[in-house]
Structures are given as C-alpha cells and as structure tokens.
Amino acid sequence: MTTATGRETRTRDVIVVGGGHNGLACAAYLAKAGLDVLVLERRHVLGGAAVTEEVFPGFKFSVCSYVVSLLRSWIVRDLDLARHGLRILPLDSTFTPFPDGRSLFRGVDPAETRREIAKFSPRDAEVYPEFGRLMVEQARFVKPIIDRRVPDPGSLAPRELADALRFAGHFRSLGPEGLARHLKMLTMSAVDFLSEWFEAEQLIGPMSISGIIGTFLGIRSPGTAYVLLHHYMGEIDGSFRAWGLAEGGTGRVSLALASAARAYGAEIRTEASTAEVLVEAERAVGVVLEDGEEIRARRVVSAVDPRRTFLGLVGERHLEPEFARAIRRYKLRGSSGKVNLALDGLPDFVSRPGDGPHLRGDITIAPSIDSLERAYDEAKYGAFSSEPFMDVVIPSLTDPTVAPPGKHVMSIFVQYAPYHLKGGAETWPEHREAFGDAVLRTLGRYAPNLEDRVLHRQVLTPWDLEQEIGLTEGNIFHGELSLEQLAFLRPVPGYARYRTPIRDLWMCASGTHPGGGIMAAPGALAAREILAENAS
C-alpha cells in the first residue's frame, strides 16, 4: 500500500536493489528464511548480465554471459532450481582454427585430443592430460574458498581467528610443492605459466586466453595465470571441469532464481530504478526510486557494483573520505564487448568444412601468442583491437529453442574493447559499427561464408554494457578479478563480508567475494551473513 505522496506504508525486512542473478539468489535465501523481501530491478527484464532477450523475432540471445559453469551446485540444490526450470546442456569441446588452414580440436575423447595436439607437438600431447589433472587439483583446492566467506585478517575475535586458522590450514594442506605452484599461479603470466608445460604456441595461445577474460591485461601480464584457474572450476551436476549452456539462454538461470525467490514469498518489481539509498542517522532505512516513490526497509542490500552503490546510490556525503577514495580507486575499466548474430545457416570453417562437433563447443579465435598480445597493445592505447580475440558459441546447435528451425544464433565474446577509448568513452556509439565490422572481418578469415549468413547483428560495446545493463565502465565482473581485488580485498579491505560502513546496508553482487561470473555465490553468501546477524 502507498500513501498519496507515493510512499509505501509497509516497512520491508529487506529491499534488494538490482535483479541480477546475485540479487535474486540473495532474495531467494532471505525469503526462504521467512523475511519479507522486495527486489527492485531497473530494467524491464530480470537477470542483469545473465539475461536472455528476443532481440530479433524468433532469435533468443544470451545477450551478455553465454556459458554456465561456475554456478555453485549447492545453490542449485538448496533452491531446487531444476524445479524452477533450470536445465544445463553440456558444452565440452574447444575448436581453434588457425590462419594457415590448420586447426586444433580438444574434446571429450582423450585419444582424439591427443592426436590433435600431436599435430603441433607430440611432447605437448603427452603432457596435456597431466596438466589437466594438476589444474583440477588446484581448482579443487580453491573451491572451498569460493564457497565460504573470507576470513577478516584484521580481526582478533575468536570466530575470526578460527576462520583464519582454517584458511591457513587449508593452504598448508597443499604441501610445499603445491604451495609453490599456487604462488606461481598467483604471480605469473598465463603465457609464462603455460610455457613451463607446453612448447606449441597453437596450444599455449588458446589456453592462455582463459587468463584474460574480463581483465584489462594481456596474456603476458603477470597475475593472469591465476584467472586460468577460474576456468577449471566449472562444475555441473557434480562433474568437475564441466561447462554448459542454460536451456533457453543464460537468462534462465536468473528466471529460475526469481521463480524460487517468489515461491518463498519475495516480491520482485521490474522497471523500478532506485535513485537513492535513504540514509538516516548513519543507517540505511530504505530507498527512493527514480519516480520519487519511497520504500522503507530494515535493511537494504545492494546487488549493483560497489562504485554505483557508494558513489551513486549512497553519495559521498555519507562516506568517510578514505572509504570513498578506495571505492574510486577500485578497478573497473571494462575491456570486453559482445556481438550476437542471427544467422540463416551455419558458418563453414576453412580448416574444418561443414557441420560437426567442432561447431558444438567453444570456438576460440586465438591465432598466436603475438597476435593476442598485439590485440592488447591496441587497447592499451585507447583503441579496440583490429583483430580481436574471440570466444564464439553457436547455442542453437545444442539448444534449438533459441532460434527458428534451420536458423542459428551465434554468440561472440570479444576482447579487447577498452571502455576508455582515446576520444572518451562517450565516443563509443560512433565506433560501434566499426567494432562490429572488425569482429566479422576477423572471423570471416576463418569462415568466409559467415557474413552472407548474417540476418541481424547486435553489437555491444563496454559503453552499451554500462548504459543498457548497468555495468559501470562496462566491467563484466563488477570489478577486475585481479589479485589486489580478490578475497578479503574485494571490494576494499575491511568490507569483504558483504557489510558496508553504513549500518543495515549490505552488498551481494559480483563486486564482493568470490567475484564475477554466473556463480550466485556472492548473493548466497551475503544472505548467509545477513541471516546470521538477524539471528543474533
């Protein structure tokens, strides 16, 4: 109920600002625990960067994120997401075409993968399975860290000390060799780390790109080896190292979470953009929407990124200068774009003509180590890469529900597209189509019939990701996943536990531990902390 002045009279237990998948996961857990929860989403559609939209009639695009693997299986089970319509279809191969007409296919059949790698280096083909085993081992080690809150190294409280000891014990369990390997991963570049194992650049190039997704770093930049690990943490239905597509597009993850939240009693409103978090006597007491409506709550949870939360919705006047400075320094600087195509047929790759398993997995455009590094060089100086790295998926081959019969959708993740263009971020609209052309031209070198197959295209620059999806500076993870912004440092030291300096204001999205990607872990872990405080 609202008053004549547009103020809702009911005071909610919790308002969640932002209906991305983390906001929805948080809302679902809070509602499940019996709280009165209201989710407010700015757009007409739920999901944020995990969204499906029928951009052209009959063609359903996973507009931003396109593959699912990091989604925590305990959350899928807790919230019974399968019952709410979530189904993951496996996507388990990588195909890399090269400009010289050769290609590399890595799939589920170890013998085939071995033969494929041996084309470039018999020695690498021998080592490859051992490397995979080691990465899975390292990923298993990191997994418990991303599934629980981080210890607060600055606290002497008994519970905190116990957490810190458990954390330290976890590291010790690696043994000296494992620990050394882990430290190497934390500090080395993806190329250097992989070069300790492999010699063929046709293998090192495509493998190294996992280290730069979403970062403003090159494959030779220190620290990128660690991000490789994130890509070995995929887990679907308990099967480690698995990647998949959500049937109906990645928006289905968000819709399943929304359905669970509603089933537990949460209310979700779209086209409800929050203009301000109401702060009174240093506590969050509700929000004001863009249209002036005021809604009160005992707690506000921000499911938008840290910069938008504090410098936008809260306002610097409510913040200590040092905290405001830390938020301003928090690195967002988006580096990725997306091109979604509606096709009237399949692309034909020179190096593997016709249809086949190579079209049903990931298609990586990563011709050589130098070309990937050159793509980064252009971005460093404020231009989009003229020959970008691309990760391509044709979801309609695995999931026919996303395109009309005989037609296809192609999802192209592109790097680098720096938010800060030489002429300023706001000049991106002038360069949007040229960026789209560079993508199609580059891909056309490997699949010359592609351009003729295009019925429609959607080109999203980091500027568009900011304007349309609400990702500040177009950063796909709400902040770089670089070492200085991870674990107890995310988003800023002292506030990695979803709390904020404003009482009763919490954070629950990708700018908090354990970070970006379709994981739902920040949302779920934030809910856990809120409920623990609620109970105390």
Ligand SMILES: Cc1cc2nc3c(=O)[nH]c(=O)nc-3n(C[C@H](O)[C@H](O)[C@H](O)COP(=O)(O)OP(=O)(O)OC[C@H]3O[C@@H](n4cnc5c(N)ncnc54)[C@H](O)[C@@H]3O)c2cc1C
């Ligand atoms: C192009 C691209 C490709 C990606 N590919 C993958 C991938 O393949 N796999 C993967 O795991 N991850 C991928 N990611 C990353 C992943 O999608 C994101 O990290 C994740 O979806 C972020 O979820 P979130 O809930 O934390 O935030 P968001 O999805 O950003 O949700 C925040 C929500 O808040 C809303 N909002 C903003 N301001 C307001 C306001 N004032 N009032 C109300 N609502 C507001 C926004 O509209 C949005 O819905 C990709 C991201 C992008 C952009």
